[in-house]
Amino acid sequence: MMCCLMLRFQLTLAQDRPDNDNTAVTFEEIYDEPYSVNKLFVGFQPLYGELFATNVNAGFGVEARYYLKDKVDFKAHFRKTYSSSFYDFSRELAKENSNVDNKAEIYNYYEFGGTYHIKDFESTSKTKMVLYKSAYKGDSWAARVPLRAEVPCKLRKIYGGRLGAIIWNSTTDISRALDRQGLTNADLVNSENIGLPVTYIDPITSKSRDFKVFSNIYSTGLYIGGSMTWIRNIAVSFDKYEEGVDDGIMTLFFDILYSPGLKVDDILYNNDIYSVSALKKSPVGLRLGIDGKFNRQLSWAYGGEIGYRPSIQGQGVFAMFKISFPIYGTNLEYKVESFGK
Numbered sequence: 001m002m003c004c005l006m007l008r009f010q011l012t013l014a015q016d017r018p019d020n021d022n023t024a025v026t027f028e029e030i031y032d033e034p035y036s037v038n039k040l041f042v043g044f045q046p047l048y049g050e051l052f053a054t055n056v057n058a059g060f061g062v063e064a065r066y067y068l069k070d071k072v073d074f075k076a077h078f079r080k081t082y083s084s085s086f087y088d089f090s091r092e093l094a095k096e097n098s099n100v101d102n103k104a105e106i107y108n109y110y111e112f113g114g115t116y117h118i119k120d121f122e123s124t125s126k127t128k129m130v131l132y133k134s135a136y137k138g139d140s141w142a143a144r145v146p147l148r149a150e151v152p153c154k155l156r157k158i159y160g161g162r163l164g165a166i167i168w169n170s171t172t173d174i175s176r177a178l179d180r181q182g183l184t185n186a187d188l189v190n191s192e193n194i195g196l197p198v199t200y201i202d203p204i205t206s207k208s209r210d211f212k213v214f215s216n217i218y219s220t221g222l223y224i225g226g227s228m229t230w231i232r233n234i235a236v237s238f239d240k241y242e243e244g245v246d247d248g249i250m251t252l253f254f255d256i257l258y259s260p261g262l263k264v265d266d267i268l269y270n271n272d273i274y275s276v277s278a279l280k281k282s283p284v285g286l287r288l289g290i291d292g293k294f295n296r297q298l299s300w301a302y303g304g305e306i307g308y309r310p311s312i313q314g315q316g317v318f319a320m321f322k323i324s325f326p327i328y329g330t331n332l333e334y335k336v337e338s339f340g341k
Contacts, residue, residue, distance in 0.1 A: 025240070030236060030237055042328050044327075055090040055091070100267050115161065120159075134242065154234070160226060166259075167220050174264075180313075183278055183279070190275070215267055223287075225255030230249075231249050251291045253291070257286060300325040
């Protein structure tokens with residue numbers, strides 16, 4: 001108890017110790033140009049994770065975004081799982097438990113689209129920058145409450161209209177989908193109107209087991225929506241402190257999803273085909289998301305989405321996060337002026 005009190009007293013002294021850090025600081029603007037951002041960003045995503053009722057999955061991806069003359073920007077995105085065991089949940093379950101002959105598909109996701117800048121304008125704003133000295137290292141920096149300076153800056157805002165396409169495929173648990181819709185395996189019938197077995201006898205234990213059914217789902221669809229983007233691109237030089245930079249690009253978006261090409265494979269069992277037409281599908285969905293990155297040649301980015309994706313009815317709820325590192329940015333300008341001697 002005494003040791004804890006002494007430690008707390010020492011920390012209090014350290015935080016209350018007189019310091020010239022609280023004096024006013026002066027700064028010189030190096031640049032403040034929210035319209036001078038890189039035109040192309042390409043990032044590798046070593047990890048994404050998705051809680052998707054159709055198939056919980058995680059893996060890697062690649063994403064690219066291109067800004068064209070302050071009028072429109074384009075996006076291309078691809079992701080897939082590393083393996084069935086890490087992490088393609090429904091495919092792994094199918095490999096271990098399926099009683100039908102359908103081959104389990106690898107989870108793949110593709111997205112292509114663009115955002116038209118309905119309104120792209122500049123306003124005045126402020127940003128807060130952490131004041132840092134090279135002398136702040138180790139315990140000195142860890143025990144210090146960082147000081148922040150408020151700096152006036154320009155803020156670029158973009159109201160955008162979004163349109164694009166989404167294509168994905170996955171293994172999915174049909175037995176679970178049937179149960180959610182109040183159906184059973186017997187509702188999946190062949191050409192003679194005979195349904196799939198509901199149970200079977202385990203040859204090893206001689207006990208009755210549930211007959212597990214897995215299949216594959218394929219979705220080809222569109223999205224349309226709107227977005228709001230905030231861009232800061234400012235650097236200042238502080239007196240007695242290191243330079244401060246705020247070059248963040250953040251976008252919030254909302255989309256309506258529509259998938260007219262939503263297909264579930266029929267069930268293959270004992271050289272026969274059992275139709276999945278009894279399963280109801282939901283071709284319409286929606287999502288709310290965020291994307292963020294930094295206007296640097298080499299940096300990182302983040303993103304996330306929540307919503308309801310077109311899928312088998314009752315299996316569309318999802319939440320996804322992704323991290324991009326590294327992300328490479330370039331303005332695609334490689335020409336320099338030349339003069340004759």
